[in-house]
Amino acid sequence: xxxxxxxxxxxxxxxxxxTQASSSEKSPLVGASGGDVGTGVSTAGVGKGGQSGGWxxxxxxxxxxxxxxxxxxxxxxxxxxxxxxxxxKLTTSANDTKTQANNAVKSYSNQDxxxxxxxxARGDQSAxxxxxxxxxxxxxxxxxxxxxxxxxxxxxxxxxxxxxxxNSYMNQFYNKAAGGQISSGQLALQRQLDVNNPxxxxxxxxxxxxxxxxxxxxxxxxxxTNDAIRAAQSQYGQNxxxxxxxxGTQGSALLDRIAEIEGSNPxxxxxxxxxxxxxxxxxxxxxxxxxxxxxxxxxxxxxxIPDEEKEPLxxxxxGTVLYKGGK
Numbered sequence: 001x002x003x004x005x006x007x008x009x010x011x012x013x014x015x016x017x018x019t020q021a022s023s024s025e026k027s028p029l030v031g032a033s034g035g036d037v038g039t040g041v042s043t044a045g046v047g048k049g050g051q052s053g054g055w056x057x058x059x060x061x062x063x064x065x066x067x068x069x070x071x072x073x074x075x076x077x078x079x080x081x082x083x084x085x086x087x088x089k090l091t092t093s094a095n096d097t098k099t100q101a102n103n104a105v106k107s108y109s110n111q112d113x114x115x116x117x118x119x120x121a122r123g124d125q126s127a128x129x130x131x132x133x134x135x136x137x138x139x140x141x142x143x144x145x146x147x148x149x150x151x152x153x154x155x156x157x158x159x160x161x162x163x164x165x166x167n168s169y170m171n172q173f174y175n176k177a178a179g180g181q182i183s184s185g186q187l188a189l190q191r192q193l194d195v196n197n198p199x200x201x202x203x204x205x206x207x208x209x210x211x212x213x214x215x216x217x218x219x220x221x222x223x224x225t226n227d228a229i230r231a232a233q234s235q236y237g238q239n240x241x242x243x244x245x246x247x248g249t250q251g252s253a254l255l256d257r258i259a260e261i262e263g264s265n266p267x268x269x270x271x272x273x274x275x276x277x278x279x280x281x282x283x284x285x286x287x288x289x290x291x292x293x294x295x296x297x298x299x300x301x302x303x304x305i306p307d308e309e310k311e312p313l314x315x316x317x318x319g320t321v322l323y324k325g326g327k
Contacts (some may be wrong), residue, residue, distance in 0.1 A: 070199075071194070071197060071199065071200055072197070072199030072200045072202060072203035073199070073203070074173075074177070075173070075200065075203045075204070075207070076203050076206065076207065078173065079156045079160070079207050080207060080210065082152055082153055082156055083153065083156075083207070083210050083211065083214055086149060086150055086153040086214060087214060087217065089150070090147055090149075090214075090217060090218055090221055091221070093147055093221075094145070094147065094221040094222075094224065094225045097142050097145050097225050097228075097229070098224075098225055098228040098229075100141050100142050101141040101142050101228055101229045101231075101232035101233075102141075102228070102232055103141070104139055104140055104141025104142075104232060104236070105139075105141070105232050105235050105236050105239065106134055106137070106236065106239065107239040107242075107243075108131065108134060108239075108243050110246050113131065113243060113246060113247060113250075114250075115127075116128055116130075116131050116286075116290075117247075117250070117283055117286045117287055117290070118283070120282075120286035120289070121279060121282035121283040121285075121286050122282075128286060128289065128290060131243075131290050132289065132290055132292070134240070134243070135240060135243060135244060135290060135291065135292070136292065137240075138236075139232065139233045139236040139237070141229070141232055141233075142229055143229060143233070144226060144229065145222060145225040145226050145229060146222055147218050147221060147222055148218075149214060149215065149218060153211075153214065156169075156211075157208075157211035157214070157215075160204055160207050160208045160211060161208060166204065167191065170190075170191070170194065171187055174187065174190055244291060247287050247290055247291055248287075248291065250287060251284055251287040251288065251291070254280055254283055254284040254287070255284060257280050258277060258280050258281060258284065258297065261276050261277050261280065262277065267300050268280075268300070277299075277300065278299050278300070281297045281298075281299050282299065284296075284297060285297060285299075
């Protein structure tokens, strides 16, 4: 690419030899010292024409440089790089939030609940604390998600849709590529070259579509993540309800068993099986405690049972504990 002097006149309209830039070359930036834009400093001065002599006017120079590619690719790399980074941040942010929501969902299997009830019934009260805490707890994961595109992304996205802002961006772009401030004349020439370069307009259109896609993606990721949060919150409550229902069902079965035992002897004593009532009562009381309910049943001191009360249970009465967690 050639230089214009500050008053935007040709350096040498008479020609001093040299070669015209080929239309197959990347776009040589006015004043560039090398880098991503074009091929760096052009060896063709503005006033240096082809073999037949100098450029007769600036339009001839512009026509000679029409259609040269390179600057469009550099713009794609610059702004597209910002958009790539933004997309990566958005994806990571949404995925991390969904992971946090899912990790906040707690649950206890029926086997875990049985084991805890059995341990508490045998005297290990600490085994029931996690269950009690869980049944009283609330979901503590993320409750809402939102994502805003970064300031640089928004600025560059807006620039693509505003001609004045895009011109300003291109001025800064060329200054950076040239390694310093270039003159107003050089910028004016470069802008005229840009007008004749369809690759720049194509890059601008492509990046504008990419920015719109990023905006849509942010909206979709926000909706997806909030849906995942709501699902996690709902699952947390469902898991708690399932645990309460299971314990409630087991408690009812234990109560029936206690009534069966006491039907023959209020102390639940059998010469053949010994004290049947106490282990079942302990399991029932553990469940009542887990659920935060009152109504614990008393446990009798077998040594204080009068001998006359120690009658065998009716034939056919089961002598094993119904609640499997109490074995």
